[in-house]
Amino acid sequence: MTTARRDTYTPQTLLSVAVRVFNERGYDGTSMEHLSKAAGISKSSIYHHVAGKEELLRRAVTRALDGLFGILDEEHARVGGAAERLEYVVRRMVEVLTAELPYVTLLLRVRGNTGTERWALERRRTFDHRVAELLKAAAAEGDVRTDVEVRLATRLVFGMINSIVEWYRPDGGGASEQDVADAVVRLVFGGLRESG
Amino acid sequence: MTTARRDTYTPQTLLSVAVRVFNERGYDGTSMEHLSKAAGISKSSIYHHVAGKEELLRRAVTRALDGLFGILDEEHARVGGAAERLEYVVRRMVEVLTAELPYVTLLLRVRGNTGTERWALERRRTFDHRVAELLKAAAAEGDVRTDVEVRLATRLVFGMINSIVEWYRPDGGGASEQDVADAVVRLVFGGLRESG
Structure with a gap:
C-alpha cells in the first residue's frame, strides 16, 4: 500500500494506460505529452520502457x-x-x-x-x-x-x-x-x- | 457545361461536400476553413447558406x-x-x-x-x-x-x-x-x- 508510484510502473501498466488514452483521443490525436500526463510519469520515464507511441500501439x-x-x-x-x-x-x-x-x-x-x-x-x-x-x-x-x-x-x-x-x-x-x-x-x- | 461554378452551388451541394469532409476528418476536426476549401467557395458564401458547421451537421x-x-x-x-x-x-x-x-x-x-x-x-x-x-x-x-x-x-x-x-x-x-x-x-x- 505504501509502495511508491514509480515502483508500480511496469511496461504492462504503461501499456494499459496508453490503450485507454488511444481509445479516448484516437491514436493520431495522442501525443507523448498526453501519455505522460495520463500515466503520471515523465516522458523520459516512458522512453525508458518504449521507443515511442508507435511501439505502444x-x-x-x-x-x-x-x-x-x-x-x-x-x-x-x-x-x-x-x-x-x-x-x-x-x-x-x-x-x-x-x-x-x-x-x-x-x-x-x-x-x-x-x-x-x-x-x-x-x-x-x-x-x-x-x-x-x-x-x-x-x-x-x-x-x-x-x-x-x-x-x-x-x-x-x-x-x-x-x-x-x-x-x-x-x-x-x-x-x-x-x-x-x-x-x-x-x-x-x-x-x-x-x-x- | 459552361455554367460558372458558383451558380451550381445550392444548399444541397454544400451539404454533400460538408458530409464528405465530416466523414473524412471527423466533425470535431472540421473547421469552416476546411469546408470552404473543399467546397471551393469562400467562408462568407457558406455563411450565406448556413449559420455554421453545426447547422450542416x-x-x-x-x-x-x-x-x-x-x-x-x-x-x-x-x-x-x-x-x-x-x-x-x-x-x-x-x-x-x-x-x-x-x-x-x-x-x-x-x-x-x-x-x-x-x-x-x-x-x-x-x-x-x-x-x-x-x-x-x-x-x-x-x-x-x-x-x-x-x-x-x-x-x-x-x-x-x-x-x-x-x-x-x-x-x-x-x-x-x-x-x-x-x-x-x-x-x-x-x-x-x-x-x-
Whole structure:
C-alpha cells in the first residue's frame, strides 16, 4: 500500500494506460505529452520502457491479434466438422473481444496511417480470411447455407461481433460475457426466427 | 457545361461536400476553413447558406434520420404480423443505409459533444427502441426466438446492419444494394445454418 508510484510502473501498466488514452483521443490525436500526463510519469520515464507511441500501439494490437489468432490453434478450431469448428471460433471471438476489450477496440479502430497500423490491418485481413475459409468449408460440407456469398456473410458476421465493442462494458451490470457469446452464436447460426 | 461554378452551388451541394469532409476528418476536426476549401467557395458564401458547421451537421443527420423514421410509416411496417413487419423494416434499413450512405455513416459516428449531436443520439435511441418493440411483439406472437434477450438481440442486429457503412461502396463492383439487403435478411432471420 505504501509502495511508491514509480515502483508500480511496469511496461504492462504503461501499456494499459496508453490503450485507454488511444481509445479516448484516437491514436493520431495522442501525443507523448498526453501519455505522460495520463500515466503520471515523465516522458523520459516512458522512453525508458518504449521507443515511442508507435511501439505502444504495436504492443497493444499484438495483444489483441495474439488473442484472436490463438483461437485458431485451439483444438476445437482444428478438429471436427467445419461448421462445429466455425461455431467454436465465433464463440471464442466474442470471448476474446470481451476479455481483451480495450485492446480489440483499438485494433478495430486502426486506420493505416503508420507502418504499424498497416501491418495490423494486414493481420486482421489474414484472420478474416482464415474464418472465411472455415465458412467456405462448412458450406462445402452442406452445413451452412449457400445462398449468401461467403465474403459477404463473413463481413456481416464480423460486423455483428465487432459491434460489441461499442456497448459492452465488463462491469456494467448488463449482459454478461457468456450471455453475449450465447446470443451471438444463436443469432449467427440460427437467426431470429423461431424454428420450433 | 459552361455554367460558372458558383451558380451550381445550392444548399444541397454544400451539404454533400460538408458530409464528405465530416466523414473524412471527423466533425470535431472540421473547421469552416476546411469546408470552404473543399467546397471551393469562400467562408462568407457558406455563411450565406448556413449559420455554421453545426447547422450542416443537423441537416445531414436529419436527412439520415428522416430516411430511417420514414420506414416506420410505410404500410408494410405498420400492417401485418410483427415478424413480417420486422423483416420489412430490417430490409428497408439496409436499403436506406446504402442509398444514403454518407449521411447514415455520419449519423453513426456522432459522439455527443454538441447539442445537435446529443439530439441525434437521442433520435437514434428512439429509433432503436421502436425496432426493439417490434422484435418484442414478434416474440410475443411466437415467431421470433425468446432465448436471446430483446435488447441484446436488437443491439446485435443493429451492429450487423450498421457495420455495412464500413465496407459498402455503391459503385465498387462488389455486392449490390439488393445482394446486401437479401444477405442481411437471410442471416438475421435464418442464420448461417443450412435448414434444409
